Amino acid sequence: DGGITQSPKYLFRKEGQNVTLSCEQNLNHDAMYWYRQDPGQGLRLIYYSQIVNDFQKGDIAEGYSVSREKKESFPLTVTSAQKNPTAFYLCASSFGQGKGTDTQYFGPGTRLTVL
Amino acid sequence: AQKVTQAQTEISVVEKEDVTLDCVYETRDTTYYLFWYKQPPSGELVFLIRRNSFDEQNEISGRYSWNFQKSTSSFNFTITASQVVDSAVYFCALWMDSSYKLIFGSGTRLLVRP
Numbered sequence: 001d002g003g004i005t006q007s008p009k010y011l012f013r014k015e016g017q018n019v020t021l022s023c024e025q026n027l028n029h030d031a032m033y034w035y036r037q038d039p040g041q042g043l044r045l046i047y048y049s050q051i052v053n054d055f056q057k058g059d060i061a062e063g064y065s066v067s068r069e070k071k072e073s074f075p076l077t078v079t080s081a082q083k084n085p086t087a088f089y090l091c092a093s094s095f096g097q098g099k100g101t102d103t104q105y106f107g108p109g110t111r112l113t114v115l
Numbered sequence: 116a117q118k119v120t121q122a123q124t125e126i127s128v129v130e131k132e133d134v135t136l137d138c139v140y141e142t143r144d145t146t147y148y149l150f151w152y153k154q155p156p157s158g159e160l161v162f163l164i165r166r167n168s169f170d171e172q173n174e175i176s177g178r179y180s181w182n183f184q185k186s187t188s189s190f191n192f193t194i195t196a197s198q199v200v201d202s203a204v205y206f207c208a209l210w211m212d213s214s215y216k217l218i219f220g221s222g223t224r225l226l227v228r229p
Contacts, residue, residue, distance in 0.1 A: 100210040
């Protein structure tokens, strides 16, 4: 089955630790995205990548880092510099390079809680 | 300013009622795209529809229909004969060439009671 997988589903982090969220897609999509969702709010863009070995900051990139070494994978690292990392994180991907004609499809999400 | 407003935070209906979810957007671009996504309790966003700014035809897909009106900058979503499985958070989103990203509204939580 083609789709987007995210792991883990739930993640607990102690303050001061870096954690990495996994996102993998087998849809042969060019572009991948990371969003953050806080309770009662819409999604906010953290980072996006249109092609391998290239990525751009979104609206709330501070305290996060990404890599895009393979077309299928776009891991997100939440660093200790992120002051309020507790949130629901969603990964998405799309054909093409992320234009309006390219619908974004989402993974199941990772819920990160800082203890 | 570019933004998406979903003024209805929560809506509660009884099964089989019709319900309309409102979406109002702001943009100065002439070319843009509007989307609706459904987020069930599992958390994953499910794509429902994409509409470009040059296509104002209303669309119907089963019990779902969408009304796009550029004159009022609205892209409303109606569920006919609602079902319990329709309970979810629904997001409206806007994409523009000038921003090159999806801008989401804050979502409307729909509860359909049996």
